[in-house]
Amino acid sequence: MMHYNLGYVLIINIYLKKQGGIQMDSIVKYQEKYLDDIITLFINVFKEEPWNDNWFSNKQAGKYLLDIINIPGFEGYLYISNDEVIAGLFGHLIRWWEGDEYFIKEFFVDPDFQGDGIGSKMMDKLNKELKKNNINTIVLLTDLHSPAADFYKKRGFTEKSDLKFMYKNID
Secondary structure, rough: OOOOHHHHHHHHHHHHOOOOOOOOEEEEEHHHHHHHHHHHHHHHOOOOOOOOOOOOOOHHHHHHHHHHHOOOOOEEEEEEEEEEEEEEEEEEEOOOOOOOOEEEEEEEEEHHOOOOOOOHHHHHHHHHHHHOOOOOOOEOOOOOHHHHHHHHHOOOOOOOOOOOOOOOOOO
């Protein structure tokens, strides 16, 4: 029979709380309770190089993200560490003649945690979830000369050489 000295357990728990506690990391499906934190993180990630996005307000960025969230077939994932949003991956399912696809609309990781493997863990989670639902293709758009393009290439993504992204400004 084992005996535990509860005094030591109490001291360890107090020490851990003073040191920030035990980190509890998880990848969860999108939860509305985190929306304000997601908006703030999204703005902070994309205002930096190489994106330099200039969201005028949290309200504007929130509307943009809610537009994505409200697309039929939306699937979103969050990386949560100690109840703090560290990363978000938002996209939706597309019915296609070759089979259903998942279109990544936004994928962002807190700059303080980039390079720590969180993006890879998020992609692994997405792959597992999609496989469970017989979805075998992920598609996305990203800046050709960004670190994101290299991230995706390292994970098996290829460029589609017969497509060209086009746009037109309306005067």
